[in-house]
Amino acid sequence: AQSVTQPDIHITVSEGASLELRCNYSYGATPYLFWYVQSPGQGLQLLLKYFSGDTLVQGIKGFEAEFKRSQSSFNLRKPSVHWSDAAEYFCAVGVNNDMRFGAGTRLTVKP
Amino acid sequence: KAGVTQTPRYLIKTRGQQVTLSCSPISGHRSVSWYQQTPGQGLQFLFEYFSETQRNKGNFPGRFSGRQFSNSRSEMNVSTLELGDSALYLCASSLSGQVYTDTQYFGPGTRLTVL
Numbered sequence: 001a002q003s004v005t006q007p008d009i010h011i012t013v014s015e016g017a018s019l020e021l022r023c024n025y026s027y028g029a030t031p032y033l034f035w036y037v038q039s040p041g042q043g044l045q046l047l048l049k050y051f052s053g054d055t056l057v058q059g060i061k062g063f064e065a066e067f068k069r070s071q072s073s074f075n076l077r078k079p080s081v082h083w084s085d086a087a088e089y090f091c092a093v094g095v096n097n098d099m100r101f102g103a104g105t106r107l108t109v110k111p
Numbered sequence: 112k113a114g115v116t117q118t119p120r121y122l123i124k125t126r127g128q129q130v131t132l133s134c135s136p137i138s139g140h141r142s143v144s145w146y147q148q149t150p151g152q153g154l155q156f157l158f159e160y161f162s163e164t165q166r167n168k169g170n171f172p173g174r175f176s177g178r179q180f181s182n183s184r185s186e187m188n189v190s191t192l193e194l195g196d197s198a199l200y201l202c203a204s205s206l207s208g209q210v211y212t213d214t215q216y217f218g219p220g221t222r223l224t225v226l
Contacts, residue, residue, distance in 0.1 A: 036217075043115070043201055043217030051212075090154065099146075099215070101154035 002027050004093050006102035013081050014110045021076040021105050023091030032094030033074040035065055038104075039087045047089075050074065061085070083109045113138065115204050115218035123224045129190040132221045134202030136183050142208025143185040144215065145177060148199040157200075160185055161208045189223075197225045 005024045013019055025031060032051050036044040048059025055067040065076045074091060086109045091102040116135045124130050136143050144167075145157040156169040160179035177187040183204075189196055199220040205213035 041219065043219045044203075044215075045217070046214050049214075092154075099144075099154075099156055103153045 002095065002100070004091055004100050004102040006089075006091055006105050008105045009103070010106045010108070012108040012110060015083050016080050019076075019078045019081045019085070019107070021089050021091075021107070023074045023076065023102060025072050025074065025091075025093050027093060027095065033065075033067060034092040034094065034099070035059065035063070035074075035076045036090045036092060036101075037061075037087045038090065044090065047076070081107075081109055083111065085109055115202055115216050117200075117202050117218040117221050119221060120219065121222045121224075123226060124192050125226050126192055126194060128192050129188060130192060130223060131186050131188045132200055132202075132223070134185045134187075134204075134218060136185070136202075136204030137216055140204035140206055140216070141183055142205045142213070143179055143183065144203045144205075144208070145185070145187050146201040146203065147171075148201055148220070149197070154201070157187065159208055166208065192225045194225050196223065198223060 003026045007022050034049045035047040037047055038044045047063045048057045048065055050057045050067050057065050063078050067074050088104045088106045090104045093100045118133045142161045144159040146154050148154045158177050159167040163179045174190045179185045199222050201220045202218045203215040205215045207213055
């Protein structure tokens, strides 16, 4: 079945530590891949997207993501987390011109 | 440039009632998409409008409907509300609605509570 999976419901990291959020997808072809962030009481903001080309994608706020076709993964990374990064993160796939979202990973940042 | 605005931000209704939510896209954007966000089902695509025409529709019952006006503003309507319709309804706008190439800009959402 077609799906987007974010295995981690909740992750806690210390401020300044590195971060990796996992995303796996299950679709027939290479889909269009996105990462969004949602702060409490806010809508979603696009962090980055991948369509083709270089498999390492740079986004806003210091985030990057790497597409690995062999693993059907599109993991989000940040070298040093800031307290303001605490939010919910959604991986999404573009399919038939609509978006399919993962269940989200809530990030807590410890001081 | 003003962002996507949604009104009202919060709404409380009772079962069986109907509700209309409004979304004003970013100026110049012609595509508006609607999503439902719940703790149990996550974010689910409802439908997308472009130039007053519904182009895509998600897997929701006919109680959920929408429309888009000539100024690109969009409304969604839910009739005969059920408890399970309680959710955050998000609207997103983009220039042409091509998910693969356009960036979607999301509004803050309307929190609907059905009692």
